[in-house]
Amino acid sequence: MAPLPAAAPPTRRRTVLGAVALAAAAALLPSPADAGPAAGAPGAPDGPCAGLSRLRVPGAAHQETACLAELTTAGTVASGHTDPADWAGLTPKDLTVPSGVPGIQIDGYFPDTSTTNTNHGWHHDAQFVVRLPDRWNGGLVVAGTPGNREQYANDRAIADWVLARGYAYAATDKGNTGLAFHRDGARPGDAVAEWNTRLTQLTRAARAVVAQRYHRPPARTLATGMSNGGYLVRWQLENHPELYDGGVDWEGTLWRAEGPNLFTFLPSALRHYPTYAAGGPAADQARTELHRAGFPAGSEFLWPFHHQVYWDLTQRVYREEFDPAFDGPTEAGTPYCAPGSVPGCDADYDYRARPADVRAAVDRVALTGRIGKPLITIHGTLDVLLPVTRDSDVYARMVREAGRGGLLRYYRVEDGTHTDSLADAFPDRLRPLLPCHRSAFTALETWLATGHRPPASRTVARPADADPATLLRECPLGG
Known part of the structure; x- marks a missing residue:
């Protein structure tokens, strides 16, 4: 993916x-x-x-x-x-x-x-x-x-x-x-x-x-x-x-239509990893949020590679498959967008807030x-x-x-x-x-x-x- x-x-x-x-x-x-x-x-x-x-x-x-x-x-x-x-x-x-x-x-x-x-x-x-x-x-x-x-x-x-x-x-x-x-x-x-x-x-x-x-x-x-x-x-x-x-x-x-699935944990990675990687006073809380999303303690050494290679693209292309309306006419999202930076940024994606037809597509x-x-x-x-x-x-x-x-x-x-x-x-x-x-x-x-x-x-x-x-x-x- x-x-x-x-x-x-x-x-x-x-x-x-x-x-x-x-x-x-x-x-x-x-x-x-x-x-x-x-x-x-x-x-x-x-x-x-x-x-x-x-x-x-x-x-x-x-x-x-x-x-x-x-x-x-x-x-x-x-x-x-x-x-x-x-x-x-x-x-x-x-x-x-x-x-x-x-x-x-x-x-x-x-x-x-x-x-x-x-x-x-x-x-x-x-x-x-x-x-x-x-x-x-x-x-x-x-x-x-x-x-x-x-x-x-x-x-x-x-x-x-x-x-x-x-x-x-x-x-x-x-x-x-x-x-x-x-x-x-x-x-x-x-x-x-x-x-x-x-x-x-x-x-x-x-x-x-x-x-x-x-x-x-x-x-x-x-x-x-x-x-x-x-x-x-x-x-x-x-x-x-x-x-x-x-x-x-x-x-x-x-x-799973009700989760967990890719859309219930990857957006957290996209939101919080840049803050963690930047260091500073907010980094510890960002790491806690990544752990809470499911990324295990002790796996931090793998995060830079996955942020660069896997998390962003995986989120965008699979979200396009099940929820193409999220970003309007844009196809497969905006790469590496910061939360709140553009409409339809995948770092802002909230699967549970999306219309019921999105969950119906996953349920298929x-x-x-x-x-x-x-x-x-x-x-x-x-x-x-x-x-x-x-x-x-x-x-x-x-x-x-x-x-x-x-x-x-x-x-x-x-x-x-x-x-x-x-x-x-x-x-x-x-x-x-x-x-x-x-x-x-x-x-x-x-x-x-x-x-x-x-x-x-x-x-x-x-x-x-x-x-x-x-x-x-x-x-x-x-x-």
Whole structure:
């Protein structure tokens, strides 16, 4: 939901709301009874990429199919079957990239009227990617992208790892991309509502393609994603649990008509941070107001970056999606305006004072907590884009109040923040969430395969004296 860190290529900037113990992972691979046959084995497809020309994505307006020697970014960067700009800034620089995953990749798009996605020169939204490894474990992982990025945004953080474990993988651009995503649709909330429709559409289509390729449907379909992608996991398990066996939500965005949501805490950041940063007699009170808004004590070292990169733009473009009338004909607000300086300044925004139709627009995409399949949520305690007390703490409570607490495990990760690449800048203060996502994923696999529930919901403490290499490699959930 905001610009990438400066390292992102300036010609392909993307927005992002935000942006495992590897040894244990091997022990938690799906059991042979769950896994599909290897290529060339009895009952397997007849050789690598056999039947490639017969694969059809149901409902696609266009598709291009390729037989690749490598489906992970170890090969797709060179072959042109991913776009590094889509995933720039989302993962730690020292993340290991797996390799040795040959198979089929299908790129394409579903019918759509918007044209913000420029990948492949198509200038067409509702783009997708489907990857089908030769050695298949019987499962399918589907994902929507964080922020307003395009369909390859999860390739480094999620796709590489699940493909190396034998899963088929599919991802969507959610139907609109970039800073002007809010122009899509006819009424407030349409662009975000389309995200949900597009992931449902892709899940159904990907399940059908898996059955075409491997001659049987997936034994297990899992949804996962970070930030806006995590929101999609929550929404899908609430509204279409029949399509999935479970999901892993990585710091998903919370949309609630009554709040909290982005509009109930980001305006406080815009109002009070400049006073805090200026110092002087008013700074202490400004810091107190930021804490009261949900930005945790101890996160102050992250505030300058988030004020410069995330808070302002996130507030403006998402407010334009749900409440375009607030600033009249001005589109997406006035950058970095001081409170009271211009009409419609986003630092003055008061969500609760806005007309009822604004809350109705948010309600169209709101979450309820009524999940229908197992869900594991992870969220960093030093997230200062989606503060944990205003997001996942609230969602976990919603799930319990909906009577679905038995389907949820929730892990607050000490010293995690919204964008993992920031752990490179502050290695002594932050830890990446990526290994915790992998631990959660393998815990979900075990939960589904054996019925053994993961450790109880808890705060996952940062190990004393753990170095950055260990934190990138391990994240035991406890118990």
